[in-house]
Amino acid sequence: MKSAEDMVALFRQQGLKITPQRRAIFETLAEGAVHPSAEEVYRRVQEGLPDISRMTVYNTLRELVALGELVEVEDVSSSAMRYDTETGNHHHLFCLGCHALVDVDQSFEALELPQAAAAGYRIVRHQVTFYGYCPTCQKSNPR
Amino acid sequence: MKSAEDMVALFRQQGLKITPQRRAIFETLAEGAVHPSAEEVYRRVQEGLPDISRMTVYNTLRELVALGELVEVEDVSSSAMRYDTETGNHHHLFCLGCHALVDVDQSFEALELPQAAAAGYRIVRHQVTFYGYCPTCQKSNPR
DNA sequence: TTACTAAACAGTAACCAGTATAAACTAATT
DNA sequence: AATTAGTTTATACTGGTTACTGTTTAGTAA
Numbered sequence: 001m002k003s004a005e006d007m008v009a010l011f012r013q014q015g016l017k018i019t020p021q022r023r024a025i026f027e028t029l030a031e032g033a034v035h036p037s038a039e040e041v042y043r044r045v046q047e048g049l050p051d052i053s054r055m056t057v058y059n060t061l062r063e064l065v066a067l068g069e070l071v072e073v074e075d076v077s078s079s080a081m082r083y084d085t086e087t088g089n090h091h092h093l094f095c096l097g098c099h100a101l102v103d104v105d106q107s108f109e110a111l112e113l114p115q116a117a118a119a120g121y122r123i124v125r126h127q128v129t130f131y132g133y134c135p136t137c138q139k140s141n142p143r
Numbered sequence: 144m145k146s147a148e149d150m151v152a153l154f155r156q157q158g159l160k161i162t163p164q165r166r167a168i169f170e171t172l173a174e175g176a177v178h179p180s181a182e183e184v185y186r187r188v189q190e191g192l193p194d195i196s197r198m199t200v201y202n203t204l205r206e207l208v209a210l211g212e213l214v215e216v217e218d219v220s221s222s223a224m225r226y227d228t229e230t231g232n233h234h235h236l237f238c239l240g241c242h243a244l245v246d247v248d249q250s251f252e253a254l255e256l257p258q259a260a261a262a263g264y265r266i267v268r269h270q271v272t273f274y275g276y277c278p279t280c281q282k283s284n285p286r
Numbered sequence: 287t288t289a290c291t292a293a294a295c296a297g298t299a300a301c302c303a304g305t306a307t308a309a310a311c312t313a314a315t316t
Numbered sequence: 317a318a319t320t321a322g323t324t325t326a327t328a329c330t331g332g333t334t335a336c337t338g339t340t341t342a343g344t345a346a
Binding site for chain 4: 158159160162164165194195196197198199202222
């Protein structure tokens with residue numbers, strides 16, 4: 001994730017306005033959790049800016065996604081989207097028990113679809129997700 | 144995907160009852176699209192069974208997931224879960240333009256996390272998703 | 287510094303996918 | 317046919333997200 005200042009610069013360069021709300025969101029993202037949900041970001045930002053609207057948070061997150069600064073990640077079976085501040089090439093380890101989502105720095109560069117299987121798609125990126133149980137959940141979910 | 148009869152047998156063997164509703168859902172899944180949403184299944188089943196409740200569809204889908212006959216798949220940026228009738232080892236090709244979701248039969252068996260990266264997780268399965276643009280969307284979304 | 291204007295904001299209501307609950311119903315069994 | 321546990325239905329509700337509308341404000345230019 002870039003620093004809050006980098007995002008300010010990026011927004012400015014796109015002709016987008018820099019508001020205190022947006023600045024607070026950038027700062028929260030820059031310091032915060034790696035895979036927050038929109039609601040989490042909202043709550044964090046609220047601590048410093050109690051009157052901010054949920055809408056503003058959602059809108060700003062959407063803009064960051066459009067600019068490629070955030071990537072949307074699914075949280076299987078929790079219905080809330082999460083935002084990944086690490087846009088570089090990395091993958092995920094998801095705990096089926098507690099829904100923890102962990103980054104895996106391992107890169108699977110070699111992963112390529114043969115021409116035939118790609119069905120004419122122009123592939124932009126790929127994402128590997130490993131599903132399993134974290135150490136804690138292995139105890140409560142044996143087998 | 145197994146045939147409707149197979150699923151009837153499976154349910155029976157689990158001590159679950161075979162109702163006309165469930166039979167209709169099985170048949171719809173067996174003939175139908177590869178990655179339907181719950182709502183799509185509901186609409187299809189409704190054609191033959193107009194009074195079926197949405198709840199019944201959701202419940203039955205959930206049971207099929209629990210029995211391993213269906214796998215839940217995320218539809219990035221469409222907020223509805225999709226159900227994959229191909230439970231075997233395969234991966235996905237997702238079109239960022241039109242949200243089409245295509246199966247890739249390619250298997251990436253070799254894909255394993257080194258002990259260190261697995262952070263103590265017991266890994267159950269992995270899923271590779273390739274993101275890109277399908278031939279049609281490449282035209283409208285050039286670059 | 288002031289005035290201007292497009293962009294952004296707040297607040298509310300609405301939307302959608304999915305879930306909880308409880309009463310009515312029915313498949314399978316005796 | 318009677319029993320009963322599992323199933324279905326209807327309705328209400330939840331949580332995450334979006335639409336709308338009127339108000340405020342950042343950035344710009346006089």
